[in-house]
Amino acid sequence: MNDFMTQANTALDTPELRTLADAGVIERVDGVEFSQLTTFHLGGAPRAAVRVTTGEAAAAVVRALDAAGVELLIVGGGSNLLVTDEPLDVVAVIMGDDHLEIDASTGVLRAGAGAIWDEVVAASIDAGLGGLECLSGIPGSAGATPVQNVGAYGAEIADVLTRVQLLDRSTGAVEWVPASALDLAYRYSNLKFTARGVVLAVEFQLRTDGLSAPLRFGQLAGEPGQRREPAAVREEVLGLRRSKGMVHDPDDHDTWSAGSFFTNPVVPETLADEITQVVAAEFGADAAAGMPRFPVAAKAVATSDAGADAENTADTETLVKLSAAWLIDRAGFAKGYPGDDAPARLSTKHTLALTNRGAARAADVVTLARDVRAGVEKKFGVQLEPEPLWIGLEI
Numbered sequence: 001m002n003d004f005m006t007q008a009n010t011a012l013d014t015p016e017l018r019t020l021a022d023a024g025v026i027e028r029v030d031g032v033e034f035s036q037l038t039t040f041h042l043g044g045a046p047r048a049a050v051r052v053t054t055g056e057a058a059a060a061v062v063r064a065l066d067a068a069g070v071e072l073l074i075v076g077g078g079s080n081l082l083v084t085d086e087p088l089d090v091v092a093v094i095m096g097d098d099h100l101e102i103d104a105s106t107g108v109l110r111a112g113a114g115a116i117w118d119e120v121v122a123a124s125i126d127a128g129l130g131g132l133e134c135l136s137g138i139p140g141s142a143g144a145t146p147v148q149n150v151g152a153y154g155a156e157i158a159d160v161l162t163r164v165q166l167l168d169r170s171t172g173a174v175e176w177v178p179a180s181a182l183d184l185a186y187r188y189s190n191l192k193f194t195a196r197g198v199v200l201a202v203e204f205q206l207r208t209d210g211l212s213a214p215l216r217f218g219q220l221a222g223e224p225g226q227r228r229e230p231a232a233v234r235e236e237v238l239g240l241r242r243s244k245g246m247v248h249d250p251d252d253h254d255t256w257s258a259g260s261f262f263t264n265p266v267v268p269e270t271l272a273d274e275i276t277q278v279v280a281a282e283f284g285a286d287a288a289a290g291m292p293r294f295p296v297a298a299k300a301v302a303t304s305d306a307g308a309d310a311e312n313t314a315d316t317e318t319l320v321k322l323s324a325a326w327l328i329d330r331a332g333f334a335k336g337y338p339g340d341d342a343p344a345r346l347s348t349k350h351t352l353a354l355t356n357r358g359a360a361r362a363a364d365v366v367t368l369a370r371d372v373r374a375g376v377e378k379k380f381g382v383q384l385e386p387e388p389l390w391i392g393l394e395i
């Protein structure tokens with residue numbers, strides 16, 4: 001047993017944790033590897049793993065490990081994690097509290113952090129509530145949804161999240177904090193890439209009039225802002241996502257990924273214009289006219305990791321969000337790149353997903369990520385930022 005394990009075992013062996021273990025809400029998970037805990041199906045073994053099935057148990061375990069200075073990693077569904085193949089000096093704390101309360105008359109839904117997100121969405125729709133339909137099919141846990149303000153098809157968690165029950169890791173206190181305290185922005189919250197807190201439960205205010213939220217994504221809305229039956233929207237979203245390999249399926253290597261690997265870059269308008277000129281010169285005026293570009297509110301960018309470079313310019317320049325998938329494609333990386341023999345490839349359904357074809361090592365994904373990022377930077381002068389959390393690896 002190495003020093004780390006001795007320290008971890010000591011930290012986890014307190015009367016409080018023993019009582020919770022006896023009550024069955026804390027369970028040691030032996031011999032597990034991150035390859036079994038992540039949708040990339042990649043990663044070596046944590047030195048220890050603990051599954052917690054109540055918020056109280058999660059808080060107690062994290063407090064004990066923090067007090068002893070033992071490194072830990074909160075793990076939900078593992079769908080936004082890329083972990084080294086080497087054994088890691090870390091305790092994986094697996095969130096397993098899947099309680100769900102729905103008040104169909106008020107539209108308030110509360111879920112434990114370990115509830116499977118898509119099951120929460122399905123239950124909300126079965127209860128006649130609207131608001132989560134566009135977020136159908138996103139893998140992972142309910143507790144992780146605020147961490148990067150998950151979003152899809154014109155909707156994001158920030159639209160409906162009212163508050164989260166948060167363990168503040170600096171004080172050990174647990175309290176409900178309003179969504180406004182999380183600085184939610186495009187694929188960002190102040191919980192992402194930090195050890196600030198652990199989400200123990202989430203609360204949403206949903207719609208009780210039997211209709212979806214106003215739809216913003218063209219293929220779902222006949223006209224912008226249209227509202228439809230949530231169940232029908234959910235089915236369409238799931239269909240769209242499956243066609244792009246964006247619903248995790250253990251039998252489909254196109255989905256052994258972390259979904260979109262890079263965030264959409266947010267750049268100053270001047271750079272967006274330069275890129276448009278490069279596109280026009282190389283691919284013609286029609287391609288340049290069709291390049292996706294969307295104006296972004298400066299505030300959203302200033303708080304976003306994706307907009308770190310743009311932050312300094314937020315006061316002086318208009319900012320524009322570009323499509324990472326479009327840039328990757330135009331930089332010459334086709335679906336399935338680099339080809340059939342490679343253990344890690346771009347998805348054959350979507351250029352923005354880096355995938356493990358079954359035999360990849362984490363290092364293969366890193367090599368592919370570097371390759372794609374360098375190609376886009378060389379062609380367009382934009383550095384793509386990875387969306388998942390990297391553990392024990394660097395791009």
Ligand SMILES: Cc1cc2nc3c(=O)[nH]c(=O)nc-3n(C[C@H](O)[C@H](O)[C@H](O)COP(=O)(O)OP(=O)(O)OC[C@H]3O[C@@H](n4cnc5c(N)ncnc54)[C@H](O)[C@@H]3O)c2cc1C
Nearest residue numbers: 074076077078079080140141143144150151198199258259
């Ligand atoms: C096929 C596929 C499609 C995807 N599509 C989308 C999409 O459309 N939109 C989108 O936004 N994302 C998408 N993702 C990314 C991913 O599903 C989301 O980010 C999801 O919310 C991650 O949840 P998780 O439980 O798997 O988190 P994990 O991967 O387990 O963890 C991710 C990060 O959050 C932290 N974390 C997890 N739970 C908590 C908690 N309770 N409290 C504090 N920190 C926590 C972890 O420590 C880690 O840093 C996709 C992923 C895949 C594989």
